[in-house]
Amino acid sequence: MKARAGFTLLEVLAALAIVAMAAIVLGTAYVNVLLGYAHAERSTRVDADVRFAREILFRLPDLEAVEDGDDFETADGRRILWRAEVAPTRVPDLFDVEFTVEVIDENQGEGEVVVERFRLLRPTWSEADESDQLQQELRDDLEQYLAGVRGER
Numbered sequence: 001m002k003a004r005a006g007f008t009l010l011e012v013l014a015a016l017a018i019v020a021m022a023a024i025v026l027g028t029a030y031v032n033v034l035l036g037y038a039h040a041e042r043s044t045r046v047d048a049d050v051r052f053a054r055e056i057l058f059r060l061p062d063l064e065a066v067e068d069g070d071d072f073e074t075a076d077g078r079r080i081l082w083r084a085e086v087a088p089t090r091v092p093d094l095f096d097v098e099f100t101v102e103v104i105d106e107n108q109g110e111g112e113v114v115v116e117r118f119r120l121l122r123p124t125w126s127e128a129d130e131s132d133q134l135q136q137e138l139r140d141d142l143e144q145y146l147a148g149v150r151g152e153r
Helices: 009-059 065-069 128-150
Strands: 068-074 076-089 095-107 110-121
Touching: 009 068, 009 076, 009 095, 009 110, 065 076
Parallel strands: none
Antiparallel strands: 068 076, 076 095, 095 110
8 A cells, every 4th residue: 555645734734833923923023124114214304303493592692582492394294392491500601401392293193302401602691790700700719729739728
């Protein structure tokens, strides 16, 4: 009697299970790649919008206008709202800035908020008497430091 050549039912089921698992893994990887591309594109748009809003902030000479913030609409329909909280430092004309930008994309029904903190040297934001007082305080601190270094008291 001749033996039949072929696969058993168990072997066929095992092969189908392996192919199904491979398809699931490859499908998941493909979806992750697509989501990564979408995220990168969205991040690039948001970064460009934040950079543009930051440039507006950098060009404003008036502190009140900076603290009021502003909003604008991009060419592709996103609405950008920005505001800044400004605090003076101990150095004359140097300010700590907390810059908040909200990017609202009404077409896709999503929004994103970006917060940045940095320091800006802006003489036009200072009040003359406060700036003079800070300069005098720094001079006094420097004189005290130098007196300590020289051993004077």
